[in-house]
Amino acid sequence: MSSRQNLFCPEKLSYVQGHRPRVDCILCSAYRNEPGVENLIVWQSELFFVTLNLYPYNPGHLMIVPVRHTCTIEDFTEAEILSSFAIQRMAFAVLRQMYNPKGFNLGYNLGHCSGASIDHVHLHVVPRYQRELGFMDVLNGSRIIVEDPIRTRERMAEAFLRESEESLHSLKE
Ligand SMILES: [Zn+2]
Numbered sequence: 521m522s523s524r525q526n527l528f529c530p531e532k533l534s535y536v537q538g539h540r541p542r543v544d545c546i547l548c549s550a551y552r553n554e555p556g557v558e559n560l561i562v563w564q565s566e567l568f569f570v571t572l573n574l575y576p577y578n579p580g581h582l583m584i585v586p587v588r589h590t591c592t593i594e595d596f597t598e599a600e601i602l603s604s605f606a607i608q609r610m611a612f613a614v615l616r617q618m619y620n621p622k623g624f625n626l627g628y629n630l631g632h633c634s635g636a637s638i639d640h641v642h643l644h645v646v647p648r649y650q651r652e653l654g655f656m657d658v659l660n661g662s663r664i665i666v667e668d669p670i671r672t673r674e675r676m677a678e679a680f681l682r683e684s685e686e687s688l689h690s691l692k693e
Pocket residue numbers: 545546547548549588589590640
């Protein structure tokens with residue numbers, strides 16, 4: 521994904537070069553809602569939170585993040601493993617409602633040789649769309665993502681709330 525980062529997200533380049541907010545961990549800071557750190561969290565539980573990506577590859581690009589600061593999935597507890605999959609399923613439902621994607625890419629970048637720019641483990645969920653290539657052609661190799669992140673965050677938080685109430689409901693039945 522690194523070539524795409526450079527192609528589509530020029531701001532991200534300065535981020536990986538070190539011009540990031542001076543905090544120990546950007547995800548822990550976002551979770552604690554610290555000043556100076558963009559908070560794009562759309563849902564949270566005791567174990568995980570879900571946040572929009574500040575530099576999305578596509579509209580609806582999310583990250584599923586354990587609340588606990590850990591740099592590996594190898595020490596996930598049983599509860600975290602189960603919760604992680606339940607949240608992935610919820611994220612698919614939310615993204616289908618909001619964006620009607622035709623596919624998804626999911627992935628972790630783990631460790632310094634993987635392209636990870638943040639140590640704190642996070643699972644990327646990137647919706648894929650049929651017309652992506654058409655847009656690229658039209659815009660001559662660059663992509664503009666037309667979305668107001670604040671409005672997107674509100675809409676998505678509402679969708680996650682509805683979806684999590686529904687999944688709790690269906691568990692009780
Ligand atoms: Zn952290």
